[in-house]
Ligand code: TPW
């Protein structure tokens with residue numbers, strides 16, 4: 001065993017299934033051991049942001065560690081934005097970076113990829129990771145690996161592991177996993193009891209779930225809890241796609257004034273809102289019709305629980321859910337409370353009319369009802385708001401941090417880690433950032449279906465500030481790129497063409513299919529239109545000092 005192998009086996013033991021990476025000279029010795037040992041398969045892409053997004057999406061999808069391996073400086077710093085997004089959206093991403101060897105550092109000469117000092121990268125990463133280590137000592141390496149991977153899993157946030165190039169092959173013991181952080185079981189039971197008493201006294205309880213539920217692998221248990229308590233379940237915007245495979249039907253996604261009024265009422269009119277793993281972010285709550293009264297809510301996230309004025313620190317979400325289940329497991333489920341009557345989802349209209357974003361949702365819905373669901377990776381832009389018009393399906397998207405460039409590499413990460421064929425939704429602006437990564441599909445046999453929403457515009461920005469000409473983009477011909485990158489491309493302008501292209505893409509296996517849907521500038525999904533209105537109104541209220 002050596003430091004690199006010890007690390008690779010520990011990653012695998014923590015649930016990592018593969019490594020996404022781009023090497024460099026400081027990382028070559030580590031990459032050699034990755035390749036020759038075969039402990040985890042290695043997928044290389046073209047640009048480090050793609051590596052970070054793909055590994056993050058794999059982590060989100062598996063509910064386990066994702067791994068991104070890069071070189072020192074130029075590589076790791078290219079990944080700052082994806083790692084920051086993983087931090088913000090609570091994704092357990094392990095960043096492994098090469099680093100200069102001890103003798104090189106001692107030489108005192110400036111080393112290539114060095115910023116200010118040889119520690120600059122470590123310092124920058126302190127802000128965007130929850131734990132960091134440099135494996136330069138084989139005596140402490142196993143304990144250090146255990147500490148950092150333990151933190152990654154427990155806090156569900158990224159970590160940095162630097163491996164100096166002269167240390168990778170030093171003999172080293174295997175890693176013994178760190179014991180999970182202790183918590184007070186009596187506090188958990190007291191907390192669960194208090195929550196159930198509140199729920200029992202409430203007339204309109206609602207369960208609101210967000211990403212921590214997935215990060216900690218709790219979807220099935222939370223679904224069971226909802227079933228036992230027979231209370232309606234709503235996801236946040238960021239939590240969209242949660243419980244898609246669970247037995248309880250999700251009533252909908254909370255979008256405040258931009259959402260279905262019946263779903264908004266479930267949240268805003270609840271007299272006991274049980275919020276599990278929820279991010280209190282502007283994208284989740286910025287468009288609330290009415291401020292949610294947290295004194296009437298139970299808020300459990302970030303290893304803490306707040307019930308009215310009671311605060312329980314240091315309480316893992318999984319332990320709380322188990323304690324709640326233990327208390328309700330002997331009860332017969334009560335009569336389910338009324339679920340809201342929601343309008344049925346539209347079927348695709350197949351005619352010669354031009355394509356509006358909601359037509360894409362309808363066409364996808366029709367395809368999935370016929371052939372089964374595909375996991376979706378979406379970028380930020382109207383494509384994500386359009387996806388909210390679909391039935392609840394597994395979805396990965398930067399709904400809170402809102403970085404562009406996520407969609408395409410995230411889709412590749414999903415296919416690499418699950419073998420499932422993904423559907424990728426992306427705007428033309430975001431495709432310009434990372435769409436190129438599709439060129440890596442052929443090598444690995446990946447065949448995602450990619451829908452580019454081409455409105456020749458940074459349309460989301462244009463809706464906020466229509467007077468600015470810089471939001472108009474040139475019209476790129478993306479479909480024509482596909483063949484050169486090893487895929488199949490088609491530009492569609494009407495709903496009939498869209499429908500046919502989707503069906504053909506579904507039947508075509510073995511290479512990626514890019515459908516470039518031409519959308520008139522100014523045509524928005526109805527959800528984005530209402531969301532922008534809600535956000536504007538809120539900003540106006542804030543500016544007026546309310
Ligand atoms: C890495 C700011 C948010 S939305 C947007 C920008 C530039 C326009 C997106 O254009 P696209 O989609 O992809 O064509 P659509 O539907 O609006 O036309 N840089 C990064 N992330 C963000 N969020 C921005 C800039 C932004």
Ligand code: MG
Nearest residue numbers: 427428429457
């Ligand atoms: Mg656009």
